[in-house]
Amino acid sequence: MINDLSSYQSKKVSERKDTRSNWVMFMFVSKCRYNVFRKQSSINACKTGFLELERFGFRFAKFGFAGTHLHLAVDVPEQYSIRVAKGMLKSWSAKNIFMEKPNFRKLYPRGSFWSGYEHHQGFGADQAAALKYIEEQQEHHNVQIIQDVPAC
16 A cells, blocks of 8 residues: 555656746847847847757747847746756857857857856746846847848
8 A cells, every 4th residue: 555655646746747937037148249149140040049948848938139148038947957057048059050150150269159147037026027128128229130031
């Protein structure tokens, strides 16, 4: 009887859904604050790199590109710490940018796309205000995006 009870409990625990809200707003800055997000093709390459992480359970709400930096809203899966998630987000997006935009190697010969600076904070109860802030980054920084390719 004890064995039946413990196997039932382990099944119940493994089927548990993640009910917490782990939405985090990140801000990443390009190395040397180069204006790399002025073209839609650069934005698409970066976004595609982030979206590849959806297979690991990351969920993305909004992206806000502002010339030298970006803001993004991410739901970090339970098994990743913020530090690990930050590393994954930066490395996957940089890898994709260098793959899709090979000329960026001229700006970044050492292969380091993101600066060491980052900022992150939880949304809390005011998720709508945080998402609105992310959406309005182009207007806030007065950035005009060159539409060299369609937006993804």
